[in-house]
Amino acid sequence: MNELVFFINNVVIAGSVTGSIYAIGAVGVTLIFSIMRFAHFAHGDMMTFGAFMVLLLASAFPGAGSAFGVPAALVLLPVAMALTALLAVGIDRAFYKPLRAHGVKPIVLVIGSLGVTLMLQGLIRLFSGTGGSSLYVDDRKEIFRLALPFEGVRAPVVITEPQLWLFVITLAAVVGLHFFLTRSRLGKAMRAMSDNPDLAQASGINTNTIVAVTWVIAGGLAAIAGTLLSLDVTFKPDLSFFLLLPIFAAAIVGGVGHPFGAVAGGFVVGFAETLAVFNWSVLLRPFRDSLPEWLTQAGNLAFVGTEYKIVVPFFILVVILVWRPTGIFKGKVI
Amino acid sequence: MAAIIDVQHVNKAFGGLKVINDCSIQVEKGSITGLIGPNGAGKSTLFNIIAGALPLDSGRILLDGDDITNQPANTLFHRGLLRTFQIAHEFSHMTALENLMMVPPAQSGENLFAAWFTPGLVRNEEAEVRRRALEVIDFIGLHHVRNELAGNLSGGQKKLLELGRTMMTDARVVLLDEIAAGVNRTLLGDLVTNIERLNREMGYTFLVIEHDMDMIARLCDPVIVLAQGSVMVEGSIEEIQNNPEVIEAYFGAAS
Numbered sequence: 256m257n258e259l260v261f262f263i264n265n266v267v268i269a270g271s272v273t274g275s276i277y278a279i280g281a282v283g284v285t286l287i288f289s290i291m292r293f294a295h296f297a298h299g300d301m302m303t304f305g306a307f308m309v310l311l312l313a314s315a316f317p318g319a320g321s322a323f324g325v326p327a328a329l330v331l332l333p334v335a336m337a338l339t340a341l342l343a344v345g346i347d348r349a350f351y352k353p354l355r356a357h358g359v360k361p362i363v364l365v366i367g368s369l370g371v372t373l374m375l376q377g378l379i380r381l382f383s384g385t386g387g388s389s390l391y392v393d394d395r396k397e398i399f400r401l402a403l404p405f406e407g408v409r410a411p412v413v414i415t416e417p418q419l420w421l422f423v424i425t426l427a428a429v430v431g432l433h434f435f436l437t438r439s440r441l442g443k444a445m446r447a448m449s450d451n452p453d454l455a456q457a458s459g460i461n462t463n464t465i466v467a468v469t470w471v472i473a474g475g476l477a478a479i480a481g482t483l484l485s486l487d488v489t490f491k492p493d494l495s496f497f498l499l500l501p502i503f504a505a506a507i508v509g510g511v512g513h514p515f516g517a518v519a520g521g522f523v524v525g526f527a528e529t530l531a532v533f534n535w536s537v538l539l540r541p542f543r544d545s546l547p548e549w550l551t552q553a554g555n556l557a558f559v560g561t562e563y564k565i566v567v568p569f570f571i572l573v574v575i576l577v578w579r580p581t582g583i584f585k586g587k588v589i
Numbered sequence: 590m591a592a593i594i595d596v597q598h599v600n601k602a603f604g605g606l607k608v609i610n611d612c613s614i615q616v617e618k619g620s621i622t623g624l625i626g627p628n629g630a631g632k633s634t635l636f637n638i639i640a641g642a643l644p645l646d647s648g649r650i651l652l653d654g655d656d657i658t659n660q661p662a663n664t665l666f667h668r669g670l671l672r673t674f675q676i677a678h679e680f681s682h683m684t685a686l687e688n689l690m691m692v693p694p695a696q697s698g699e700n701l702f703a704a705w706f707t708p709g710l711v712r713n714e715e716a717e718v719r720r721r722a723l724e725v726i727d728f729i730g731l732h733h734v735r736n737e738l739a740g741n742l743s744g745g746q747k748k749l750l751e752l753g754r755t756m757m758t759d760a761r762v763v764l765l766d767e768i769a770a771g772v773n774r775t776l777l778g779d780l781v782t783n784i785e786r787l788n789r790e791m792g793y794t795f796l797v798i799e800h801d802m803d804m805i806a807r808l809c810d811p812v813i814v815l816a817q818g819s820v821m822v823e824g825s826i827e828e829i830q831n832n833p834e835v836i837e838a839y840f841g842a843a844s
Contacts, residue, residue, distance in 0.1 A: 440715075447680050447691050453642065454678035458692050458754065459666035 258537050260403060260410045266529050272418050272487060274525025275425040279480040280498060281505035281517035282432065283473040289449035289512035290469045291355070293364040297346070298477060299499035300375035303492060304342055305478025306485040307379050308335035310390055317393030328390045329420060332482050336475040343474030344467055346371055352466075372496070380492045387489040390482070417486035424479060429518055432472070436514065441468060449512060497565075501528070504568035508575050510582025519583055523575075524568045531558040531567045592651075593618040593762055593794050594639065594670075599648030601634060601818075608634045609645075610818035616762070618653075621788055621795040623809030623826075625802075627838055631818040632798045633675055636764050639796075640672040641665045653761070669761030673754070673768055675798075677747035681740025685731055685750055688739045689722040690715075692757035721757060729753040730779060745772040752783060755793075762794045763787075769801045781807055814838070 280302060287295045312331040313319070320327035350367055399419075400411035436442040448455040448465045456462050481495050488494070505524045509516025536556040539546060559566060575583065592615035601609040608631045616622045626632050637643040639650055641662040650658050652670055662672075680688050726735050729749045734742060739750060748768055755763045765784070769777050781804060787793045799805050805812060806826045814821045814829060816838045822829060829835055 443687075443691065446682070450680040450682050451678050453662075454674070454680065455691075456662040457640065457642070457666065457672055457674070457678075459663050459758075460691075461663045462661075 256403070256405055256408045257410045258540055260408060260412055261537055262533075264410075264413055266526075266533050268412075268414055268418065270526040270529035271522075272421060272525075273528060274522035275421050276480050276484050276487075276498065276521075277502055277505045277525050278518040278521025279425055279428060279476050279483075280495075280502035281509065281521045282429070282514050283476040283480070284502055284506045285509070285512055285514055285517040286445075286469055287473050288506070290445065290466060291351070291364070293361040293368070294503065295473075296365060296368040296499065297371040297375060298473070298502065299495040299497075300372050300379070301339060301343060301474060301477035302481030302484070302495035302498070303379055304375060304481070305335050305339040305474075306390070306481035306490050306494070307383055307492075308338045308478065309482045309485070310383070310388060310392075310490050313390060313392045320394055325420075326391060326394050326396075326416070326486065328392075328482060328486055332479065335482060336478040339478035340471040340474035343470040343477070347466065347470050376492060376496060383490070383492050385492060387491045389489050390485050396486075415487070417483060421483045421487065424483060428476060428479060429515075432514055435472075441465075445469065500565065501525075501568040504572045508572055508582055510584040513582065513584045516582055516584035523583070524571055527571045528564055528567045532561045532564055533557060591618055591653075592616060593653050594796065595651040595654075596635070596639065597649040597651070599635070599638060599650065600646045601631075601638060601643065602646060608818050609638065612648075612815070612819045614813055614820060614823075616794060616796050618794055619788070619792060621784065621797060621808050621810065623805045623812035624796060624798045624815060625800075625805060625812060625829075626815035626821070630815040632815055633766060635815070636672065636766050636796075636798060640670065640764055642672075666758075669759065670764070671755045671758070671760045671762070672764040673748075673751040673766055675766040675770070677744065677751050679739035679742070679747050679750055681738065683739060684736050685739050685742060685746075686719075686722055686726060686735040688750055689725055689753055689757050690718050692754050718757075725753045725756045728756065729783065745776050748772050749776065749780065752780065756787065759791075760793055762796065765795055765797045765799075767798055767800065769799055769804050777801075777804065784808060 280298060283301075284295060284298050287293070287298070309328045309331055312334055313327045316331065317327055319330045323330055350371055351364055354364055354367055397416035399414050399416070401414070402408070402411045434442075436446060444455065444460045445465055445468065447458070447460060448462060452462060455465075484498070485491075485494060501524050502521075505520035506517050507520070508523055509518070509520025534555050534557045539556070594614075594616040596612060596614045599609050599612050600607070610631075612631070612635060614624075614635075624632050624635070634643065638645045641657070641660050641664070644659050648658070649656060652665070652668060655668075657665060657668070657670070680691060683691070723732075723735075726732050729752060731742075731746060731749055731753070734746060739747065742750065748771065752765075752768060768780060768784075772780060784795060784797075785808065788795060795808075797805070797809055799809075810825055811823055812826050812829050813823045814832075814835050821838065822832050822835055824832075
């Protein structure tokens with residue numbers, strides 16, 4: 256039973272954490288793609304920017320959380336979301352909009368976003384330094400140890416406070432986005448524009464407004480993902496940049512342009528990663544007496560070593576694209 | 590009668606290819622004006638320029654006396670200038686009814702704050718729009734497919750949906766780009782009847798690009814013939830059909 260708890264801690268919880276972060280990131284990437292038809296590489300650094308804003312705010316108002324009994328970072332998250340949304344709209348106005356106005360091919364925008372990535376990362380490094388810092392400025396990270404009521408189980412299921420918040424906020428963001436896209440007129444206008452931009456414009460939909468709204472949502476989601484990730488580990492200026500590739504894998508796996516596909520893709524990629532690096536020999540330990548010796552002798556039965564974790568999303572990506580070239584859900588239109 | 594659309598000396602080139610060449614046309618208020626011409630005459634380009642989908646190189650366009658040169662399509666929509674597309678456009682992932690419901694202008698739901706803070710108001714408008722969309726879909730005879738995804742409709746039905754879209758709002762001028770192409774004869778009869786009714790009962794002005802001469806003859810007066818990017822002749826359909834220049838442009842020189 257202790258081995259099962261180990262499995263829950265290292266696969267179920269760890270996979271859900273990674274999956275949620277990938278999911279929120281991939282939803283942003285996929286929304287931007289479905290409206291503007293280009294892969295936005297600066298998304299990872301928008302996430303970092305959001306987390307950095309939280310770090311700055313939390314350093315300025317370390318006591319903000321105590322009134323509500325939650326970490327200061329969470330109370331300040333909405334402000335950081337607004338700032339990141341502002342940054343996203345600003346970046347669009349300054350860099351992408353002039354390119355779009357010239358009618359460039361999507362690849363030019365992709366390369367442009369790579370430039371924005373480097374700029375943002377440099378800018379954040381300039382102010383935050385290259386080291387890591389905790390978003391828990393003045394408060395403590397709560398760790399919940401849940402002992403299971405079974406005979407002989409000594410190890411508790413461990414879950415931290417930011418992880419719980421991550422699950423709650425991911426769920427809220429996905430449900431909220433769903434209602435926004437299906438019920439509100441603005442959301443419907445977004446769907447219309449992703450379906451047929453010419454017709455949307457000829458139907459009186461202001462495509463500039465829709466683009467701005469898309470950036471606001473993508474920026475807000477990026478801030479959520481970056482902050483929750485930094486709460487779970489620590490804030491580093493290059494933290495989210497390394498998530499960029501799995502996030503893109505998640506968006507593509509789910510079907511690009513399909514928000515719920517992106518959520519599914521996020522969890523597929525997140526769990527695939529954790530399952531691939533999980534040491535399966537732990538689960539064999541209780542059966543050590545009835546198994547052949549060569550199997551029990553192996554100390555490490557992980558599919559790949561932790562250092563090769565980044566390979567896994569791409570393996571999944573290739574397999575799913577061969578099996579279903581449009582992603583799990585048929586993508587392209589919200 | 591005054592001109593509701595006044596195109597003045599418009600020029601447009603794609604690279605070295607001059608598609609619209611010092612073209613001036615006037616569409617009179619309340620008329621159904623035909624725009625014909627051989628392939629490559631620049632009809633659709635002129636349409637796209639008037640509708641704000643293409644920037645022009647030089648010239649001026651007036652809508653009811655106001656300068657609308659180079660205004661985007663969504664602004665023109667709210668000023669009552671609507672267009673349909675040569676190849677029927679639809680929101681393929683929405684139902685026929687939802688397609689129509691996307692159209693109406695100036696709804697508070699489109700305003701970010703109203704959508705979140707006054708849901709009651711938005712819901713009432715939504716019900717009103719739905720009622721109107723149901724009327725329109727009856728009018729264009731697509732009631733039986735109203736809940737089908739628009740992408741699954743036939744080419745002819747998509748054309749009807751295009752016309753329906755123009756009926757969702759109080760348009761002043763509607764540009765119809767080959768609305769009859771690919772529509773069968775029976776449906777075409779309905780289409781023509783609907784256009785005439787809209788013109789008569791709602792006071793819509795139409796500018797119609799069409800290759801179907803029967804339809805032009807039945808609907809349009811006057812007819813403008815475009816060739817090589819500028820106006821060749823303008824007049825009633827009889828005058829056009831008997832004009833030797835037009836016959837030559839369409840059928841080549843009678844040697």
